[in-house]
Amino acid sequence: MPNPAALLLLSLSLHFSLCRDPNVLQLTDTNFSHRLKQNPILLVAFFIPWCGPCQKMRPQYSRAANILKGYNLPVALGKLDCSGLGKRTCEQKQIGHHFPVIHLYRNGSFVKEYTNTKDCFGFVKFMRVQILPSAVELKSVDEFKKFIKGQEDVVVVGFFEEESRLRKMFFKVAEKMKERIFFAYTRCEKVLLREGVNNGIVLFRPEITHCRYEEERVLFTGRVVIGEIKNFIIKNYYGLVGCRSPANIIHFPNPLIILYYTVDYNSSGKEPGYWRLRMLKVAHKYQKYVKFVTSAKDDFEEELVDYPVEYGNLMRPFVLAKDLENKKYIMTEEFTSENFDRFVDDFVHHRLEQYHKSKPVPFEGDGVTVMASTSNFNNTVTNNGKDTLLHFYDPGNHTSRLVAMVLREAAHLLLEEDVVVVTMDIGEHEIPPIFPEDKVESLYWLPKDDKENPILYTGRKEVEDVIQFVAEKATTKLKNYDRDGNPTHVKDEL
Numbered sequence: 001m002p003n004p005a006a007l008l009l010l011s012l013s014l015h016f017s018l019c020r021d022p023n024v025l026q027l028t029d030t031n032f033s034h035r036l037k038q039n040p041i042l043l044v045a046f047f048i049p050w051c052g053p054c055q056k057m058r059p060q061y062s063r064a065a066n067i068l069k070g071y072n073l074p075v076a077l078g079k080l081d082c083s084g085l086g087k088r089t090c091e092q093k094q095i096g097h098h099f100p101v102i103h104l105y106r107n108g109s110f111v112k113e114y115t116n117t118k119d120c121f122g123f124v125k126f127m128r129v130q131i132l133p134s135a136v137e138l139k140s141v142d143e144f145k146k147f148i149k150g151q152e153d154v155v156v157v158g159f160f161e162e163e164s165r166l167r168k169m170f171f172k173v174a175e176k177m178k179e180r181i182f183f184a185y186t187r188c189e190k191v192l193l194r195e196g197v198n199n200g201i202v203l204f205r206p207e208i209t210h211c212r213y214e215e216e217r218v219l220f221t222g223r224v225v226i227g228e229i230k231n232f233i234i235k236n237y238y239g240l241v242g243c244r245s246p247a248n249i250i251h252f253p254n255p256l257i258i259l260y261y262t263v264d265y266n267s268s269g270k271e272p273g274y275w276r277l278r279m280l281k282v283a284h285k286y287q288k289y290v291k292f293v294t295s296a297k298d299d300f301e302e303e304l305v306d307y308p309v310e311y312g313n314l315m316r317p318f319v320l321a322k323d324l325e326n327k328k329y330i331m332t333e334e335f336t337s338e339n340f341d342r343f344v345d346d347f348v349h350h351r352l353e354q355y356h357k358s359k360p361v362p363f364e365g366d367g368v369t370v371m372a373s374t375s376n377f378n379n380t381v382t383n384n385g386k387d388t389l390l391h392f393y394d395p396g397n398h399t400s401r402l403v404a405m406v407l408r409e410a411a412h413l414l415l416e417e418d419v420v421v422v423t424m425d426i427g428e429h430e431i432p433p434i435f436p437e438d439k440v441e442s443l444y445w446l447p448k449d450d451k452e453n454p455i456l457y458t459g460r461k462e463v464e465d466v467i468q469f470v471a472e473k474a475t476t477k478l479k480n481y482d483r484d485g486n487p488t489h490v491k492d493e494l
């Protein structure tokens with residue numbers, strides 16, 4: 001969950017989005033079908049401006065569009081705002097739930113949903129192979145040098161002078177993994193000589209991530225079977241510290257050390273690299289015993305629900321270790337090289353105490369949402385003089401914690417409105433008598449002038465839905481949203 005500063009910057013960047021993504025087609029209900037026909041291979045991101053993952057993806061998507069344009073391939077990336085000018089199209093396609101949703105269209109027909117990682121090279125690799133063969137041929141030393149030098153991602157190159165079993169397997173693997181890995185091959189004698197490889201497969205790490213702890217190129221030396229080649233690529237693709245996302249989670253079995261970082265929406269997604277660098281030395285030292293990865297907190301909220309993770313703080317990472325038996329250990333000290341080294345050392349020597357979820361932590365008010373108790377209920381709710389959204393928070397319940405996070409985000413967006421978001425911890429406090437005793441649901445709307453008759457909220461527990469609901473129900477129209485929940489003015493003076 002971004003902190004208020006991040007949210008402010010987020011809304012700021014959002015309003016400039018039109019000019020900042022020059023190569024992403026801005027689609028609307030009126031031109032969607034036309035553009036679909038015009039672009040034989042089109043990737044469309046259905047988004048809503050205030051969803052965190054959409055914000056995080058945006059710079060990556062934009063950058064991918066720029067790179068693809070540079071390749072001069074007849075593919076295009078577009079996006080459609082499901083809360084604004086693309087609402088009708090999204091409704092027709094029944095797009096909702098977890099934004100962003102990304103679809104691939106070929107000649108106007110839906111092909112499949114995009115499930116690759118939502119980073120720049122995820123998009124580029126995926127779109128490239130919709131046109132190009134699974135492995136491109138490098139015909140000269142010059143082409144080879146350019147290909148290797150220009151990459152910012154891992155590439156796998158086959159060196160084959162003639163037909164061989166390895167060559168056959170290489171192309172099979174390339175076909176299977178083409179949407180996730182860049183493959184190339186060469187028959188050029190000069191390249192084979194220059195690299196000193198014939199009938200071999202080499203994985204090259206991008207120049208920008210070269211560091212003294214990792215080899216720049218790795219030669220495949222395993223048995224010539226598809227499975228071994230694939231594993232070789234996966235293992236070396238991620239290197240000493242992998243980037244773990246929901247799309248590649250199966251590549252990282254235990255034992256595992258995960259550093260969860262907070263995404264700064266202002267920094268174009270450079271965090272994984274930042275933390276990776278800080279982990280490399282220790283990862284190198286202990287690589288025989290445990291695998292190291294980074295993950296974005298936002299991508300793994302459910303996984304982190306039982307841990308004391310801070311979402312507000314931009315810099316502070318959370319470190320979790322999981323052993324072979326899936327027992328969990330957490331690092332409690334500040335993240336420094338020395339502390340991290342000690343934590344890992346203790347982990348591999350079984351000196352750590354297993355983490356047990358302690359008694360659920362009561363939800364602390366954070367200045368944005370108000371905490372209600374039995375004794376202050378009249379002040380915080382009944383007589384507060386404002387429209388009120390009231391959440392009965394159950395600290396022991398996953399769903400309830402997630403709702404609390406959604407409400408915190410909604411509360412930020414409603415800061416300037418005549419609406420308060422109130423949280424009441426039902427583990428600690430008695431439910432006030434105006435609510436049905438036997439069957440209390442989690443979220444209620446209490447209009448300013450009618451606090452005796454709470455209205456149950458039954459919509460989806462997503463920020464946009466909550467905002468829409470509040471916008472519709474508000475006693476006086478909101479300042480920043482129309483009655484349908486669309487933002488009303490561009491805050492470019494911020």
Ligand SMILES: *[C@@H]1O[C@H](CO)[C@@H](O)[C@H](O)[C@H]1NC(C)=O
Pocket residue numbers: 025026027028030031035
């Ligand atoms: C679609 O229409 C909108 C609104 O008229 C316009 O801003 C946008 O540039 C159009 N997009 C394309 C790809 O034609």
Ligand SMILES: *[C@@H]1O[C@H](CO)[C@@H](O)[C@H](O)[C@H]1NC(C)=O
Pocket residue numbers: 040041106107
């Ligand atoms: C689109 O359809 C045309 C005509 O049927 C065909 O020639 C072309 O290859 C198709 N394009 C793609 C990307 O499938």
Ligand SMILES: *[C@@H]1O[C@H](CO)[C@@H](O)[C@H](O)[C@H]1NC(C)=O
Pocket residue numbers: 009266
């Ligand atoms: C956010 O980005 C803008 C523009 O790139 C920059 O001027 C500003 O300093 C950044 N803010 C933070 C907190 O990094």
Ligand SMILES: *[C@@H]1O[C@H](CO)[C@@H](O)[C@H](O)[C@H]1NC(C)=O
Pocket residue numbers: 374375376378
């Ligand atoms: C809250 O107000 C109601 C009605 O005005 C009153 O009966 C009740 O005693 C008050 N509760 C507290 C804790 O002050």
Ligand SMILES: *[C@@H]1O[C@H](CO)[C@@H](O)[C@H](O)[C@H]1NC(C)=O
Pocket residue numbers: 394397398399400403442
């Ligand atoms: C958790 O809360 C949700 C509603 O917030 C409710 O539907 C669900 O039954 C609760 N789960 C448990 C285990 O109490």
